[in-house]
Amino acid sequence: MRSEIASLLAFGTLSASAQPSTSPSSKGTVACPRNTVFRPISASQWVKAASPGWNLGNTLDAVPDEGSWNNPPVQGHVFDDVKAAGYKSVRIPVTYADHYVGSTPDWTINSTWLKRVSDVVDMATSRGLYVLTNMHHDSWRWADVSQPDANITMIQEKFYQSWLQIGKTLGCKSEMVALEPINEPPGSSATDAQNLMKLNDIFLKALADSGGFNGRRVVTLSSLGMGLGNTPLFTRPTNITNPWAFQFHYYSPYDFDFGAWGKTVWGSEADKATVLADFTQARGNFTDVPIIMGEFDASQLNCEAAARWKWFDHVVRTASSLDISGFLWDNGLDNLQRETGTWRDAIAVDITMHAIRGANNSLADSTTDVSATVQNSSAYIFHKVGDNVTDQQVPFLLNGNAFRSLSVEGTPLKKGTDYDVSGSTLTIKEKFLSKYLSPTAEPGTKANITRTFSAGAKSQIEIVQWDVPTIIQNTSSASAVSSGNDLWIPVVWKGLHRVAAVKIVASDGTYVFDDWTQWLPPLQQGRGTYGNQWSFDFDRLTITNSALQAVITSGKTTTFTFEFYPRAVGNGNYLNYTLTP
Numbered sequence: 001m002r003s004e005i006a007s008l009l010a011f012g013t014l015s016a017s018a019q020p021s022t023s024p025s026s027k028g029t030v031a032c033p034r035n036t037v038f039r040p041i042s043a044s045q046w047v048k049a050a051s052p053g054w055n056l057g058n059t060l061d062a063v064p065d066e067g068s069w070n071n072p073p074v075q076g077h078v079f080d081d082v083k084a085a086g087y088k089s090v091r092i093p094v095t096y097a098d099h100y101v102g103s104t105p106d107w108t109i110n111s112t113w114l115k116r117v118s119d120v121v122d123m124a125t126s127r128g129l130y131v132l133t134n135m136h137h138d139s140w141r142w143a144d145v146s147q148p149d150a151n152i153t154m155i156q157e158k159f160y161q162s163w164l165q166i167g168k169t170l171g172c173k174s175e176m177v178a179l180e181p182i183n184e185p186p187g188s189s190a191t192d193a194q195n196l197m198k199l200n201d202i203f204l205k206a207l208a209d210s211g212g213f214n215g216r217r218v219v220t221l222s223s224l225g226m227g228l229g230n231t232p233l234f235t236r237p238t239n240i241t242n243p244w245a246f247q248f249h250y251y252s253p254y255d256f257d258f259g260a261w262g263k264t265v266w267g268s269e270a271d272k273a274t275v276l277a278d279f280t281q282a283r284g285n286f287t288d289v290p291i292i293m294g295e296f297d298a299s300q301l302n303c304e305a306a307a308r309w310k311w312f313d314h315v316v317r318t319a320s321s322l323d324i325s326g327f328l329w330d331n332g333l334d335n336l337q338r339e340t341g342t343w344r345d346a347i348a349v350d351i352t353m354h355a356i357r358g359a360n361n362s363l364a365d366s367t368t369d370v371s372a373t374v375q376n377s378s379a380y381i382f383h384k385v386g387d388n389v390t391d392q393q394v395p396f397l398l399n400g401n402a403f404r405s406l407s408v409e410g411t412p413l414k415k416g417t418d419y420d421v422s423g424s425t426l427t428i429k430e431k432f433l434s435k436y437l438s439p440t441a442e443p444g445t446k447a448n449i450t451r452t453f454s455a456g457a458k459s460q461i462e463i464v465q466w467d468v469p470t471i472i473q474n475t476s477s478a479s480a481v482s483s484g485n486d487l488w489i490p491v492v493w494k495g496l497h498r499v500a501a502v503k504i505v506a507s508d509g510t511y512v513f514d515d516w517t518q519w520l521p522p523l524q525q526g527r528g529t530y531g532n533q534w535s536f537d538f539d540r541l542t543i544t545n546s547a548l549q550a551v552i553t554s555g556k557t558t559t560f561t562f563e564f565y566p567r568a569v570g571n572g573n574y575l576n577y578t579l580t581p
């Protein structure tokens with residue numbers, strides 16, 4: 001793309017002033033070295049070349065500093081791994097809030113920090129990755145125009161000065177670097193929207209004033225919160241000369257993506273139609289500018305694996321079909337394990353890479369009906385301790401492909417002996433499964449069968465012997481936890497090391513949270529939300545401080561039922577923990 005100057009010139013949307021050039025704009029304050037190369041590129045060309053993208057989340061956007069959250073300062077090998085997986089670009093969110101060394105009227109940013117941002121951008125582009133960078137948590141730290149006491153004058157002044165400095169810092173970067181004014185700006189009213197559109201204008205003005213190549217650099221613009229629901233509040237900057245794309249973020253449906261209200265399945269026709277309707281409306285609103293989905297993810301910590309694969313396949317495929325490019329959100333806990341370079345859900349990455357090219361993926365079948373009382377998933381063969389091993393049926397959604405091979409760590413399985421195929425259903429035979437499973441085998445993950453097809457992504461069947469995890473103590477007092485702390489419950493996992501959902505019921509039978517969930521199906525009623533009331537990690541279950549406070553306030557003894565995979569009403573795969581106020 002970068003060397004194809006002739007084809008860029010042939011592209012109709014390039015204006016005469018946007019000829020390929022090696023000299024910067026004469027206006028502005030940054031003069032780029034003579035050998036700096038910037039080949040003007042349309043927003044469509046940038047978006048196409050940058051797709052699919054990956055987010056360097058919880059890193060330079062961490063508060064107060066890079067390294068303050070769950071990720072160490074980024075090193076080049078992370079970008080190598082992202083590129084090797086097939087991603088073409090990196091969105092680099094940056095929070096400037098704690099890096100100001102001056103106040104009004106200049107709002108000077110620490111030059112060491114600006115240099116770090118510049119270096120990380122170079123780390124990515126030097127590897128051939130396109131970059132989109134922004135101001136990130138500044139949105140709520142100081143630039144929240146929706147606060148009743150917001151000093152709009154200050155926010156506008158600081159926003160201009162900040163982008164002037166960032167613009168000067170990045171002004172001589174190549175056309176591979178695109179800019180985004182502010183992440184998920186809070187607000188909901190028409191006034192908030194007007195204030196945000198003013199910030200978009202200020203951003204463009206600051207870029208023009210900063211010089212370098214910024215006047216011709218690709219930018220993205222957004223509406224309040226970056227959710228599609230606020231698209232009607234977006235208005236286009238009247239005088240925009242930069243090539244631009246519209247950006248939104250997609251975490252939908254919320255309950256599935258964020259582990260809320262026991263929703264662990266996805267993929268019904270209605271679920272798919274919602275995604276299509278959302279993206280079709282976005283495309284209908286912006287018929288003449290490219291669109292990026294600057295963040296999207298369904299947390300691997302919450303979703304059932306086959307449901308997550310279906311969600312990735314459908315979201316990426318539908319977006320691509322409407323020329324919307326996706327940037328996977330990765331906070332460092334969900335997708336790439338940065339220290340080792342391994343992907344926690346490599347199948348989802350493979351699905352993404354095939355879906356974006358329009359290849360059909362064969363997918364593990366799984367329950368999509370939220371009212372089902374047994375949830376099945378072909379991502380797993382679950383075997384309960386105490387049960388005899390039997391042949392297992394594993395249905396797939398072939399989507400036009402045929403089965404090819406099955407293997408475990410590179411060793412092929414033998415058709416007829418280890419497995420059989422009938423239509424779109426595999427039967428994994430008892431004889432093969434007995435290598436790993438028995439009534440008395442130690443619980444845990446036993447093996448992963450890799451499944452390939454005539455086209456599209458691989459799939460995986462994880463063989464898991466399960467039993468109910470154990471805890472040493474199953475009751476305590478909420479008020480005994482020292483103030484502000486969560487309650488940690490040490491756990492010995494037995495099958496998958498994951499919690500599927502948590503039901504929270506007071507002694508009088510009422511739901512302590514979200515009482516309306518009584519109207520949901522049996523596997524969702526009374527369930528709380530990951531992060532709000534519960535979470536888990538490698539050796540413990542957690543009841544959050546806010547849940548403890550709610551139990552104390554209610555004055556009622558409350559049972560937290562932690563549910564594990566596989567999920568079914570009455571399969572006994574849960575633990576009760578009772579909290580007295």
Ligand SMILES: *[C@@H]1O[C@H](CO)[C@@H](O)[C@H](O)[C@H]1NC(C)=O
Nearest residue numbers: 065099100101110111112113
């Ligand atoms: C700028 O940041 C560097 C690195 O964090 C720090 O050592 C330095 O003290 C900062 N400068 C000012 C003026 O705060």
Ligand SMILES: *[C@@H]1O[C@H](CO)[C@@H](O)[C@H](O)[C@H]1NC(C)=O
Nearest residue numbers: 104105151152153154155157
């Ligand atoms: C608002 O910000 C401006 C510019 O920084 C400042 O001059 C003014 O005093 C601030 N107003 C209030 C009420 O703080």
Ligand SMILES: *[C@@H]1O[C@H](CO)[C@@H](O)[C@H](O)[C@H]1NC(C)=O
Nearest residue numbers: 231232233234281284285286
């Ligand atoms: C987007 O489309 C919706 C539905 O067609 C419409 O109500 C809305 O006004 C459009 N918004 C913009 C910014 O074009």
Ligand SMILES: *[C@@H]1O[C@H](CO)[C@@H](O)[C@H](O)[C@H]1NC(C)=O
Nearest residue numbers: 198201202205237238239240
């Ligand atoms: C757009 O340009 C017109 C004409 O030059 C000018 O009057 C107006 O203030 C500009 N608007 C913005 C938001 O910069």
Ligand SMILES: *[C@@H]1O[C@H](CO)[C@@H](O)[C@H](O)[C@H]1NC(C)=O
Nearest residue numbers: 366367372374375376377393
């Ligand atoms: C789930 O699996 C069980 C046993 O493997 C089977 O009897 C049942 O029909 C399946 N249910 C669905 C909804 O696929």
Ligand SMILES: *[C@@H]1O[C@H](CO)[C@@H](O)[C@H](O)[C@H]1NC(C)=O
Nearest residue numbers: 384385386387388389390439
């Ligand atoms: C397992 O198989 C043995 C031998 O066929 C049988 O006696 C036993 O009842 C079976 N156990 C279960 C839990 O089905």
Ligand SMILES: *[C@@H]1O[C@H](CO)[C@@H](O)[C@H](O)[C@H]1NC(C)=O
Nearest residue numbers: 358359360361399400401455
């Ligand atoms: C891909 O799937 C679609 C929809 O299911 C189908 O119409 C098409 O034939 C498939 N393509 C291939 C190459 O199998």
Ligand SMILES: *[C@@H]1O[C@H](CO)[C@@H](O)[C@H](O)[C@H]1NC(C)=O
Nearest residue numbers: 344345346445446447448462
């Ligand atoms: C199977 O794959 C999962 C990741 O999808 C991993 O957590 C697990 O450890 C693997 N099991 C084995 C036995 O390798």
Ligand SMILES: *[C@@H]1O[C@H](CO)[C@@H](O)[C@H](O)[C@H]1NC(C)=O
Nearest residue numbers: 473474475559575576577578
């Ligand atoms: C707590 O553990 C005790 C002893 O193991 C058991 O009898 C009791 O039923 C458990 N209570 C709950 C609520 O699971």
Ligand SMILES: *[C@@H]1O[C@H](CO)[C@@H](O)[C@H](O)[C@H]1NC(C)=O
Nearest residue numbers: 503505559560561575576577
């Ligand atoms: C666990 O709690 C649930 C919900 O309160 C209750 O229905 C169930 O009987 C309890 N199970 C045990 C073993 O205490």
